[in-house]
Amino acid sequence: MSFIKLKIENKVATIMLNRPEVFNSFNREMALLLQDTLDDCEKNDDVRAIVLTGNGKAFCAGQDLKEVTSPELNPGFKKILEEHYNPIILRIRNIEKPIIGAINGVAAGAGANIALACDVVVAHEKVSFIQAFSLIGLIPDSAGTFFLPRLIGFQKASALAMLGDKVSAEEAERLGMIYKVLPLENFEDEVNELALKMANMPTKALGLIKKSLNQSLTNNLEQQLALESKYQIEAASTDDYAEGVSAFVEKRKPEFKGK
Template sequence: MSNSILLKIENNIAYITLNRPEVFNSFNREMALSLQSVFDDCEKNDAVRAMVLTGNGKAFCAGQDLKEVTSPELNPGFKKILEEHYNPIILRIRNIEKPIIGAINGVAAGAGANIALACDVVIADEKVSFIQAFSLIGLIPDSAGTFFLPRLIGFQKASALAMLGDKVSAEEAERLGMIYKYVPSDAFSETVQKTASKMANMPTKALGLIKKTLNQSLTNDLENQLALESKHQIEAAGTEDYAEGVAAFIEKRQPNFKGK
């Protein structure tokens, strides 16, 4: 793993930090591939039951490092950038059957904004802004921005933000339903930690099945979604954590979930 991604695993939580603060954690090829590798490792690691994705320094992520794409020597080209960098990152975030919390500590722009929106639960510092910055340099939203944004906030608002490139404050993002919530700066770290700790101690298999079921709801019709709910509910009911949850409810005690 390169220094562009930091990983700390503690109390069943993987803290994944984008670490190019000198360029506001903008992505180059090395960082994009390293993030994919870290996600893969965390997916396979049974000790990891929740993940936190955040940024080091003043920004969460400013999107693509434009110096890379304007360098004759370094530029991988947009085909590689999308097909080998951002698309695989988004697919990993959505397909890993563990909860991923987007802890948005600073500005999230371009691909950085859309990576944030792909997370399962997004908590933002009150000073954060989200920017669909693509149109401002003659591009279109990528990293699933055109997929998630209209589903989160509606077609008209998404169209305006994508075309105009307006900044959206953390407070406005919560009001629109773009994110789960924003919190004051002095409570941000504690809120993220408490949320991650709660999720790391919940029934991990059930959370993964919730994620799978919600993913397919984005394209399923009602009949197929009901059938999928039945399938995944039966699977959840066969887990050790379900048995523990029912026993704890009957015995009027706190459950001790193991993620199995």
């Protein structure tokens, strides 16, 4: 059984973490498989949006502690961070396609921070997020100390990271940690609808939006204005821009191709 499941349909790639018996916690094999799967989706022109979700009751419980406490299996924290989680976060942020985090259950530790690195994060009302690191004497990794204070503010991020409080999906939406809470009973249908909508948008422009937001995290105002000018000129040269303007003038629905 593969620890990662991949389904591609209607221009949407759904990547499912698949170790449900351990709440989709990461071992080395699953971490490396996820990187390879993200690479495949990036290269596949038939994929215009990506959904990242989990199989079973959890999205991801973070690192499999049985692996790190096993003398035979433990890769060591340096390898876990530099070869597992850091490359996953960088792929999520650098792939120029929208990535939807469809959080289907508890997201804890590295699982919570992988979720927060996605472009658009939705969760159903039974989901909770927890920065569980301090509870076992660790610090948040997987870019938790980078994204969390930018999403919800320094003071709240500091408290959640230090205290390890559980955050409900409703509270996460209220704080701005995630985009939206969806009803449990039709969670998959609403995720599919969102993914199809994004896959049929001008995805070249969405990729440029993603690059712009990434660089806004470190740019000053003048640098960001210059970057906007550069990417706007690039967006205006795409076929999708020409189609969008034509459809607007002709009062019809545009048919974007992601080119």
